Amino acid sequence: MTRRVLVLGAGGFVGRHVMAGLPTAGFDVIAGVRGAAPPGIEARRLEATDQTSLRAALDGVTDIVNCVAAAPGAMTQATQALCEVARERRIVHLSSMAVYGAATGLVNEEASLPGGGPYADGKVASEGILRQHAANGGQAVILRPGCIHGPGSEQWTARPARLLRQGRLGDLGVAGDGFCNLTAVADLVAAIAAALERSEISGAAFNIADPEPGRWNDYFLHLALAIGATPLRRLPDWQMKLDKLAAFPLKAAEIMGGKLRIRFPDPIPPSLWRVFAQEIRLDHRRADAELGFLRQAPKATLAEAAEWFLRAA
Template sequence: MKIFLAGASGAIGSEIVSQLVARGHEVVGTTRSADKTARLRALGAEPVIVDALDRRSVVDAVARAEPEVVVHQLTALSGPMDLRSAKQMLAATNRLRVDGTDNLVAAARAAGARRFVAQSNSLWMERAGGPIVDENSRLEPRPPADAEQTVAALRHLERVVTGISWADGIVLRYGSFYGPGTGVSAASDAVTSAQIRQRKFPIVGKGTGVWSLVHIADAASATVAAIERGKPGIYHVADAEPALVSDWLPHLARALGAKPPRRVPAWLAGLVGGKAAVDMMLRARGISSEKIRRDLGWAPRFPSWRMGFTDGMR
């Protein structure tokens, strides 16, 4: 198939390009930076520089590509991150999930695409019911004030994409990424790995939040499955072992050769990192990815983060 991939130069975008090209697909991949076009060519994609917030340029780029499938992997989450830059990156990502989504959907419709696949995430599933939720669960309706815009942007993306009537609209709620290119890998000097090594990524309170994780290559293979044979709706994408923060974070520290993470009380973490960070550490829900395994035959290379932290971090 011919596929238009928005966000092709990011961590998961690059993996998706590689896997699609290996399977014989033709990929047109976007980037915001001319410096990244050579890498996209090396991966086998036709690069195009596009500002996803400029609707005319998006519509023109998609029209020239004439894709059967449009894939939305746009975020602004990259590079060194402190509290200030994290807020800026989240705000920019929120715009991409709202205005960028609207622009890509309009462009896909005008170009006659028959499938639209978009990135969401699972960290803000509703804080209700059991610790593990499936695709019937909704996003948290009452998030902390400092997460309201983020959750609203995710809700907008999911509503628009699953509401598509002229093509197959598919949303992928990914678990938290790790592995090469994500900032969480054995060879990474990126902020997340550095924070863990420097014991600046603590367990908050008792670490009772349940997170689902997924190796970046497995997230990409699930995306390829959705591109090739997905049905309209939502799929959860994660390994088979949702885990308490108090379980997986010490294992990750060991995999990175770091000392065990510190523990800090919730009130102190809230003062430093905000209520949203505390909520994710204490109240997050894990996800079941049984649907995509059953319906699309997806099988991750790393079925557990335990194996992935040991063998998949390089």
């Protein structure tokens, strides 16, 4: 029997990769979208927070991959609605390492989930809904990726690349010595495919990240080399302080620019500076033992991401 997978959030960065990658693993895919679908793919228009809409979209579907990216309230509403209508279908849900909050050290899936901030708290709440769904007999698997990068990644490929070109990122000294828990988007798709295949892991959560993370300073150097943004210089403290002060005005300009279709310089929010310095390592061993998916070589991911950025820039 062919497995038919409905991908919620199919129009987003991760969703597009899932739509492209799952067919190579033997799955039929259906795009769950709010608006018009890209030509040439099967799609069903739906509103992820509406049970009636979701129920209609699930006709003939055997599994669901939840890639919905939305405001925290809408994210939890969509998760609740999905659990109400999924019945015996398997849900593979994309959470985030953000659920671990400010944790440090080697962090496994049994760690507490303090969250911290609207996005992280929304992810924590969504996980709670899914765990209850699994406890009630439903089929649900939770994946917690790190910083998802690769071709098409605005947050962890394109934005750092632009900031490196502008000289606003570089060697950050101790401010960039946190562990860089990257997740190649190709690895995440492979983990999703593995989670869809294994019925015995319902209710489990898995960290999906590079087994050998370097430091953020290392990532900035390698990305700069790949896009030709060298030499990489050590940023003085005064420049980093200035960028921190400029974060809120630049965010306001970014919002205005989006409406006017004008690109302003990227803000570097306080949350991002905290990530660059955070001494957290995601423990990957459960995913290796129970999912067993094949990872793409980190150098290959970086090269593909850099090539995509250079084409799009």
